[in-house]
Amino acid sequence: xxxxxLFLLSGLLTVFGALAVVFTKNLMHACVxxxxxxxxxxGLYLTLGADFLAAxxxxxYAGGVVVLMLFAVMLTGGTVKDAGRYAMLKVPSMGNAKxxxxxxxxxxxxxxxxxxxxxxxxxxxxxxxxxPAFTSTVESxxxxxxxxxxxxxxxxxxxxxxxxxxxVVISRPRKS
Amino acid sequence: MISLTSYLFISLLLFLCGxxxxxxxKNIIAMLLGTELILNSAALNFAAYTRFVNNNLDGHIVSLxxxxxxxxxxxxxxxxxxxxxxxxxxxxxxxxxxxxS
Numbered sequence: 001x002x003x004x005x006l007f008l009l010s011g012l013l014t015v016f017g018a019l020a021v022v023f024t025k026n027l028m029h030a031c032v033x034x035x036x037x038x039x040x041x042x043g044l045y046l047t048l049g050a051d052f053l054a055a056x057x058x059x060x061y062a063g064g065v066v067v068l069m070l071f072a073v074m075l076t077g078g079t080v081k082d083a084g085r086y087a088m089l090k091v092p093s094m095g096n097a098k099x100x101x102x103x104x105x106x107x108x109x110x111x112x113x114x115x116x117x118x119x120x121x122x123x124x125x126x127x128x129x130x131x132p133a134f135t136s137t138v139e140s141x142x143x144x145x146x147x148x149x150x151x152x153x154x155x156x157x158x159x160x161x162x163x164x165x166x167x168v169v170i171s172r173p174r175k176s
Numbered sequence: 177m178i179s180l181t182s183y184l185f186i187s188l189l190l191f192l193c194g195x196x197x198x199x200x201x202k203n204i205i206a207m208l209l210g211t212e213l214i215l216n217s218a219a220l221n222f223a224a225y226t227r228f229v230n231n232n233l234d235g236h237i238v239s240l241x242x243x244x245x246x247x248x249x250x251x252x253x254x255x256x257x258x259x260x261x262x263x264x265x266x267x268x269x270x271x272x273x274x275x276x277s
Contacts (some may be wrong), residue, residue, distance in 0.1 A: 003178065004178060005180075006210055007178050011182070011186050011187045011240050014186055014190065015186060015189050018189065018190050018193035018194070019193060021193060021209055021210075021213065022193050022196050022197055022200070027203060027205060027206060030206060030209055031209065034212060034213070036274060037190070037213065037216075038212070038216065041190075041216050041219075041220055044183065044186065044220060044223075044224065044265055045220075045223055047178070048183070048224060048226070048227040048235055049227060050223045050226070050227075050239070052236070052240075052256065053223060053236055053239050053240065053243075056240060056243055057243060060243050060244075060246075060247050061212075061243075064247055064250075065212065065246065065247055065250045068250055068254055069205060069209065069250070069254065070206070071254075072205055072254040072257055072258060073205055075258055075261070076205070076257065076261040076267045085263075096202075099199060099200045099201075099202065100200045102199055102200070103195070103196040103199035103200035104196075106195060106196075106199055107192045107195060107196055109245075110191075110192060110195065111188075111192065118184045118185060118188065119181070121180065121181065121184065122179065122180065122184075123179035124240075125180060125228070125229060131227070131228070132231055137233060137236060140186050140233050140260075141233055141236055141237065141240070144233055144234070144237055146229065148234075149234075149237050152237075152241060156241060156244050156245075157229060159244070159245070159248055160244065160247075160248055162248075163247075163248035163249075163251050163252050164251065165251055166255070167251045167254070167255035168255075170252070170255040170256055170259050171254075171255040171256075171258045171259050173262060174217075
């Protein structure tokens, strides 16, 4: 029962957050709606029994990525160059009717291709099978990370170091 | 009744929203938001298949790596956006027409 309620709430939060990211005009609001959507995904992870993933999702996205996005929005926002005819700030974040119609076309194509596949998956797999009970996954994920997937683990540490140093080097203002 | 199909549909909706943001928006930061949505939908698919189809934890590991890569991608992408803004005074995607300024 609790699982169904949590699924419903997080699914609604996820879907409406993502739709608000698409249709809001303010980029700052879009970042906050993205945060809501990511919290919804964390709730969906909880309903799937993935406790470690839910925690990692909240820590990485709420604590890292969205704050970084908000900083980038504030560092690059609102230049005088974007002022329009009526001295209002033009909204640089939205596209025009052409890009939105192209996007709608792409969405329709993707929807028609994937819906059939997903319904086929729903029919093909055995839904009556008893699902296993929820257990803590932290210990087994830790064991798997340093045994089976140790190469990917080490490579991801090098990737994170490279991304950190690269971000600092790229965004540093240069003397010219 | 919660089944695999419901998770797949939520993930599909997330993917389509991300696709729409990436195509329709003209702001580079907004396009990065769309990338985050798409990566999240992929990670959600991995976790859902782990729960409903095969019950080993490899799907969780892949989702974890997707989160790591999304964080690295956001850091480098936003650094590029800020550098681009320092040079061009704009974050409109149509202004990004040169590799070297």
